[in-house]
Amino acid sequence: MKILYFSRDYTTHDHRFLSALTKAGEKVYYITLERRGHVLEDRALPGEVEIVSWAGGKKPARLVDGPMLLLDLKHLLRKIRPDILHAGPLQTVGFLSALSGFQPFVSMSWGYDLLIDAERSASWRWSTRYTLNHSAAMVGDCETIRQRAASYGMAPERIVTFPWGVDLEKYHPGNRQDAGDKHFTLLSTRSWEPVYGVDVLVRGFLQAAQSCPKLHLVLLGNGSQAPLLRKMIAEGGAAEKVTFAGQISQKDLPRYYRSADLYVSASHSDGTSISLLEAMACGTPVLVSDIPGNKEWVTPGVEGWLFPDGDSRALAGAIISAFERREQLVQMSEAARNLAERRADWEKNFPELLRAYDIARSHIRNR
Incomplete structure (x- = not known):
């Protein structure tokens, strides 16, 4: 089967999907909408993937470029004649694909497109509905996304839901590294952008650290809030309690999860968070905001805890409570790993994408 895989930019998630598709024996062609300023994935593309040169993928995308990009996309589709056009996020890459008129077209939600972007304005809502109404099938990663897609007109029987999962x-769990009993280590892996609430996390940490001197926070990543976060930590007198570890390679990431006592995320919006699944797969108990996507995974007191979204005071209390109950973390670690094995195994979940392709092809044949 020939697949034209179209994404906004090359990310860690794209690497996994492209690798799995080629491993499954599919012929994969790949294009991106744009190239943004920072590297989102440091691994090379799988060797079997054919990168296609086209009008996009060289610079940040602009609305004014839309007609030119659509014209060239139609040209590519006539040239390649794929069996499936796979595209997402919905309002950018997906919308352009829907406008092309090509079928079978499988749209893939990236979570934020339905949870945030779809509500930006009437035009964003319209493009969301248009894309879904022209999708032969749609892929989403959780029940929250399924319900949101259906509310925009996507036929429920053609929505395939599966967690993207982890390797x-x-x-996997392992001995805590570079830890000992000196610190109680909290780990954040989210980008430093407003939607991920890292500022809320830092406020909660600073409050908790005042009464719990053993706390230590490891912040991975970077982003537009870097000056704000560094200022908050400096003014809070906690510079020695925080490690800014920067952007970490995928190879090194598991080591950080295993070194942490608790994974913390204050994200304001997520479908199924991959970093949450990575933490649980490593047996790291979690403390996350009580948004719908997280509540599909975390049972309070079992794999970890939830706290009210945006409430730094509640987060501080939850951090202190986790520290005081740290003898429970061994059982939580086992529960987190067990849940990951049951529901977050990438090898078991990936074939659902191929099922979505089959649904799309069948729908187009039979309409």
């Missing part, structure tokens, strides 16, 4: 051989 359980790579992300």
Whole structure:
């Protein structure tokens, strides 16, 4: 089967999907909409993937470029004649694909497109509905996304829901590294952008650290809030309690999960968070905001805890409570790993994408 895989930019998630598709024996052609300023994935594309040169993928995308990009996309589709056009996020890459008129077209939600972007304005809502109404099938990663897609007119029987999952051989429990009993280590892996609430996390940490001197926070990543976060930590007198570890390679990431006592995320919006699944696969108990996507995974007191979204005071209390109950973390670690094995195994979940392709092809044949 020939697949034209179209994404906004090359990310860690794209690497996994492209690798799995080629491993499954599919012929994959790949294009991106744009190239943004920072590297989102440091691994090379799988060797079997054919990168296609076209009008996009060289610079940040602009609305004014839309007609030119659509014209060239139609040209590519006539040239390649794929069996499936796979595209997402919905309002950018997906919308352009829907406008092309090509079928079978499988749209893939990236979570934020339905949870945030779809509500930006009437035009964003319209493009969301248009894309879904022209999708032969749609892929989403959780029940929250399924319900949101259906509310925009996507036929429920053509929505395929599966957690993107993680590589359980790579992300697995191990002895805590470089830890000992000196610190109680909290780990954040989210980008430093407003939607991920890292500022809320830092506020909660600073409050908790005032009464719990053993706390230590490891912040991975970077982003537009870097100056704000560094200022908050400096003014809070906690510079020695925070490690800014920067952007970490995928190879090194599991080591950080295993070194942490608790994974913390204050994200304001997520479908199924991959970093949450990575933490649980490594047996790291979690403390996350009580948004719908997280509540599909975390049972309070079992794999970890939830706290009210945006409430730094509640987060501080939850951090202190986790520290005081740290003898429970061994059982939580086992529960987190067990849940990951049951529901977050990438090898078991990936074939659902191929099922979505089959649904799309069948729908187009039979309409």
